[in-house]
Amino acid sequence: MVDIEELRKQHLETQFDQKEFVLSADNLIVAARASGETREEFLDPENEKFQATPAFLCSLASGSTLPIDFPSLGGIPMDGGKAVEIKAPVQPDIKLTGKTRLHEIYDKKGRSGRMIFIVVRMDLYNDKEELLATTDSRLVIREKPDS
Amino acid sequence: MSVKIISDVEFGEELPVFNPDTSLENTSAFAKAVGWGGPRFEDHEGARKEGFPGALVPGIMGMGFLVSAIHQWAPEGQIQHIDTVFRAPMLADTPAIINAVVTDIDEEEAFIELDMTIKNERDETRVFGTAKVKIPTS
Numbered sequence: 001m002v003d004i005e006e007l008r009k010q011h012l013e014t015q016f017d018q019k020e021f022v023l024s025a026d027n028l029i030v031a032a033r034a035s036g037e038t039r040e041e042f043l044d045p046e047n048e049k050f051q052a053t054p055a056f057l058c059s060l061a062s063g064s065t066l067p068i069d070f071p072s073l074g075g076i077p078m079d080g081g082k083a084v085e086i087k088a089p090v091q092p093d094i095k096l097t098g099k100t101r102l103h104e105i106y107d108k109k110g111r112s113g114r115m116i117f118i119v120v121r122m123d124l125y126n127d128k129e130e131l132l133a134t135t136d137s138r139l140v141i142r143e144k145p146d147s
Numbered sequence: 148m149s150v151k152i153i154s155d156v157e158f159g160e161e162l163p164v165f166n167p168d169t170s171l172e173n174t175s176a177f178a179k180a181v182g183w184g185g186p187r188f189e190d191h192e193g194a195r196k197e198g199f200p201g202a203l204v205p206g207i208m209g210m211g212f213l214v215s216a217i218h219q220w221a222p223e224g225q226i227q228h229i230d231t232v233f234r235a236p237m238l239a240d241t242p243a244i245i246n247a248v249v250t251d252i253d254e255e256e257a258f259i260e261l262d263m264t265i266k267n268e269r270d271e272t273r274v275f276g277t278a279k280v281k282i283p284t285s
Binding site for chain 1: 165168173176181205206207214222225226229231233
């Protein structure tokens with residue numbers, strides 16, 4: 001059984017991934033409209049406040065995996081949820097940088113075994129190194145007894 | 148009914164029911180726009196071949212629906228933080244019902260908090276979450 005405290009000591013709050021993104025206004029509009037969005041700041045690229053919806057920002061974190069030296073826990077990670085904190089509008093056509101780290105690791109035990117929860121946090125910066133948003137991806141792994 | 152300023156908001160108030168468009172055409176358009184194309188999001192038969200009961204609504208689209216419901220209710224509100232838990236998959240072409248209730252009001256800081264759910268027609272919760280929203284004071 002994997003030692004959660006040891007995992008926390010080894011991996012929490014250490015950046016393990018960095019990616020660059022440039023968002024397309026067309027994709028932002030399609031995603032916003034499909035979500036039922038009605039506000040112009042999410043639908044009209046001519047609007048001075050035009051920006052990505054919170055959900056779109058969470059999609060940027062979808063490719064985040066675990067650190068290369070993270071142990072196998074036996075099960076396939078499932079997407080347990082997403083969160084986002086907005087610090088400033090995220091606009092299209094500018095270079096964005098996402099820096100990813102593990103923010104939390106914890107477990108819950110039940111009759112069917114142990115579930116391990118991992119919160120993968122990505123900070124999203126613009127090209128002036130200003131923090132625009134922070135996304136959390138909650139991975140859930142059902143541990144295999146012999147892992 | 149929508150709110151403009153924080154004094155319009157009442158503790159325990161329920162937001163107007165928001166019925167999102169979960170048609171496969173719409174959910175697959177969302178999936179492609181966020182770069183998540185593929186059978187599980189675009190095609191019922193393809194999703195079944197991957198072991199799902201049908202084409203899935205992308206999890207983050209559930210968050211998108213919740214955000215739109217908030218924006219419809221509070222046209223001047225600014226979402227500062229939203230957290231969603233994906234409890235069970237949402238299926239395309241299956242109706243979903245969004246409910247939200249005001250659970251906290253901080254008039255000094257001009258924030259409100261909401262508890263929100265997305266359920267199917269059998270009243271089963273698929274997604275639940277919370278949001279912190281800044282509402283103008285005047």
